[in-house]
Amino acid sequence: MRVRASAPSQAFLLGEHAVLYGSPALALSVDKRSHVEASPLPEGEIMIESELGVYKEGSSYNEDLVKLAEGVKELFNKYGIRSGVHLRIRSEVPASSGMASSASVAAAISKSIDALFNLGMSESELLDAVYTFERIIHGRASKTGPACAVLGGVIWVEWSDGEMRATSLGHREVPVAIACTGEPSRTKEMVERVSKLREAFPEVHEGIVRTISDLVFKGREALESGDFRTLGSLMNINQGLLYSLGVSSFAIERIIWEARMKGALGAKLSGAGGGGCVVILHEAPEEVASNLTSASISFPARVSRRGVVLEP
Amino acid sequence: MRVRASAPSQAFLLGEHAVLYGSPALALSVDKRSHVEASPLPEGEIMIESELGVYKEGSSYNEDLVKLAEGVKELFNKYGIRSGVHLRIRSEVPASSGMASSASVAAAISKSIDALFNLGMSESELLDAVYTFERIIHGRASKTGPACAVLGGVIWVEWSDGEMRATSLGHREVPVAIACTGEPSRTKEMVERVSKLREAFPEVHEGIVRTISDLVFKGREALESGDFRTLGSLMNINQGLLYSLGVSSFAIERIIWEARMKGALGAKLSGAGGGGCVVILHEAPEEVASNLTSASISFPARVSRRGVVLEP
CATH class of the missing domain: 3.30.230.10 (Ribosomal Protein S5; domain 2)
Structure with a gap:
């Protein structure tokens, strides 16, 4: 069986x-x-x-x-x-x-x-x-x-x-593309880095987390009303806050700024950072995914209707 | 006369x-x-x-x-x-x-x-x-x-x-170097951009400003006790927060990440952003200033003992 x-x-x-x-x-x-x-x-x-x-x-x-x-x-x-x-x-x-x-x-x-x-x-x-x-x-x-x-x-x-x-x-439907740096996302190291920042500068850490929290609520509203322009702005702000937490990298920034140059509404690292992929909100995700020169791989990302399922 | x-x-x-x-x-x-x-x-x-x-x-x-x-x-x-x-x-x-x-x-x-x-x-x-x-x-x-x-x-x-x-x-004495993007800092435009962000997302703007305020107080302490490592970390966090306010640029980021690769304790845009210069805290400011390939000009910056003065 x-x-x-x-x-x-x-x-x-x-x-x-x-x-x-x-x-x-x-x-x-x-x-x-x-x-x-x-x-x-x-x-x-x-x-x-x-x-x-x-x-x-x-x-x-x-x-x-x-x-x-x-x-x-x-x-x-x-x-x-x-x-x-x-x-x-x-x-x-x-x-x-x-x-x-x-x-x-x-x-x-x-x-x-x-x-x-x-x-x-x-x-x-x-x-x-x-x-x-x-x-x-x-x-x-x-x-x-x-x-x-x-x-x-x-x-x-x-x-x-x-x-x-x-x-x-x-x-x-959310029009996103994903572009990878080719460098691994160092989850454990990045999570520890943020935790150390919290020890060193608790108020600063708390201020950043509270601000991210605010913008996530706003982002949900924007997503639900289909306001991708606002969602993109919030993604860009979030990227700055992730950067201030110390989890961006030059490879990530290169992709992000290229994507913005190519009309992205928003672009940010996705996940733990230190490497890994960038998520790009763009009116033409196929087009931007096929035109990025700074990514190792990039592709449009379809939102999955199905979660985990048994296959025939 | x-x-x-x-x-x-x-x-x-x-x-x-x-x-x-x-x-x-x-x-x-x-x-x-x-x-x-x-x-x-x-x-x-x-x-x-x-x-x-x-x-x-x-x-x-x-x-x-x-x-x-x-x-x-x-x-x-x-x-x-x-x-x-x-x-x-x-x-x-x-x-x-x-x-x-x-x-x-x-x-x-x-x-x-x-x-x-x-x-x-x-x-x-x-x-x-x-x-x-x-x-x-x-x-x-x-x-x-x-x-x-x-x-x-x-x-x-x-x-x-x-x-x-x-x-x-x-x-x-503060060991800093300054490295310029070659692009003009767009003061008025950047100030307006931050002001628009405040209109669109008041809590987010307020959260970022409050967090910057916290870290400036900490930065003064660090500077006064000669703790340049802490001062540098705070400059890096501040850069992320400026980024989240929308005033960084790829030319700025290129210099910043190169400076970090070359041992900067901290690196951030200086002034209004959108272009202009990066200020780099580094144990060897002369050395880093002469080695940056991504800057149009760069030089060590001596803190001036004298403000405005009459010259002979």
């Missing part, structure tokens, strides 16, 4: 980093997907194949695959699964790009395990499972990537009673 | 733009000076010579020189001077660079007129005179440029009772 699942990835419109300190966030579920095929193995055996290599209990392995295996074991523990599993991963999502490729893969893994072992996981259980993977992989993580991967559509993340909660605002 | 005066220019360490909305600011008086030679002419005759051309009442003239002439007339009116004046200007300060070349020229003009006509102007009267020139030239202006030009040393600008007040904290 074998099952297959796929999950979309993420583009962060507004609020990354600040979302770890109480700000809301706004993101898009993007139809670059990760695909996982799962089949059972005898108890105690976990095998993972991806373009990173092959993970097999007790044999040589890749560090990222070890963390995925750790996540699988947690899931097995939680649901009392007494079996092994063979997972084959194929992802269209550039790794370490700020597009939440790990959450996308984790969602497809969780959904395929859910189906394979008839766990009957609810949406919120799937979200929890992916969030658990994310914390194993990144340390401190937001729920934005998991929500993009599981729910699909436009994603709104907000805090309530000290808890981060992610919901889908449903599907909506 | 003829008198000669010279005045230094400015490097903005922290707080530009925000200073127009209640934030304090920290700047350096820089020993790139403007020189003015003044001699009397018959009543009603004003003649100004500079590298921009020659201004003569009723003949063809340069727009910038017209505004200087307007400033001279205001000064004559205020002090009841019934004479004309011939001014020869020679400035070492790159124009439209964010280095307050206009304030530097205005200070040297005011001081030379003060001496030529025995007005006995106090320091605060000189500051007022230069500020008047600045408002004629730039519209909305800060008192930072006038204070750098008149007082010398490290300049602190703060608001009290709804009034901007500038004082000199005295001389102090």
